[in-house]
Amino acid sequence: MTASGVRARVRAEMTDEIKAVARRHLATEGANLSLRAVARDMGMASSAVYRYFASRDELLTAMIIDAYNALGDTAEQAATGNSGLERFLNATSAVRDWALADPHQWALIYGSPVPGYQAPQDTVGPGTRVVLLIADLVKDAYENGEITDREEITGRFAEELRAVADQYTPGAPPRLVAASMSAFLHLSGAISAELFGQLTGSVEEDRRGFFEYQMRGAASLIGLR
Template identity: 50%
Template structure:
């Protein structure tokens, strides 16, 4: 909003702008700074529209909301999909932040508590912004193909269980077990690789159980957010908490 008003009174504000550019030389030209602010402003407006009108994101509505022509948006985002991509990346980061913040508040030695904190952190974030959750963990947006840029941010949330697993293992708080012998060797290799990626210093059996718990976790959130619990479970918090404690036991956390 500030940048918009600024642009509207261009000539009179020019001196002020020059002063600003002098005191903040590190941020580059004012054009670059205004551009960065515009990018944020557009994303914020889009996020707002996402929250109110649901998953149907209209570029024109965003432009209208900002009081500018729809064509001007294309100076900042080459297409609607690129705006979506930016929102998706931000959503992953925001989700990971929420989970990390929630987990950080728990005593390091309380491994079940840390798992529960991650789970509830993820769920609370999803409840707060269901449409953003749908954007990243729901069905892909109709004509939208997730580009490369979204792959890396999407891995952030799952990294958390890596450290929990490692800490549990080193503290001797993780029950050990071996995978059934019928588990195909290629799959075992992939599970080991997954453990390596999330920095989990555990065996394939423990990692497999953690991945299953992770799957159940997002299954539970999706069921709740997408309305699959309607008319079945009203005790949403209690049910989710029960599931997560059960999965902690399944993983072998003590």
């Protein structure tokens, strides 16, 4: 291994450790991540952290990408089953479990954007993994004849969704893309509400059951059976 290779590896390790400490802080403190506190925890000067991340926002961006990818991995691994419906329910349930296990990380990616923070281009790729997974899974079900016919959608947004469908899931009718996206938005709304305390006072005991009920509704709008 070359000398420059060593340096690069040490740098990568350092970067990872900073992110790990930051993730720990995020889990306990919440979204107002303090670079200084992270540096303190690592026993280094705060200015030294700036060798690895140009700003607090850049560190946040890195953590957002990591979170998107962790969630994407989780959802993809869970999206198994004997039917499209089963795969959909398993995937969405895994997304919920992931969010419940680390609410702050969920808030980081699906909560309100950090003030002054504009999501850079690097985040859009990983950010679409879950919705693409759903669209893909629905397309599979469609090709297996598992989708109940529904009337095709019309309107300008239908045209826009046709373009999206052609790019990501060619061959799938636009209404399936629309319904998949709609299901994903329902998913994220249901999880965010549960995590952010919007459900307090109504469903307290059987939130999993209520969530599955909602996802079954979303699936029925898609036509999954």
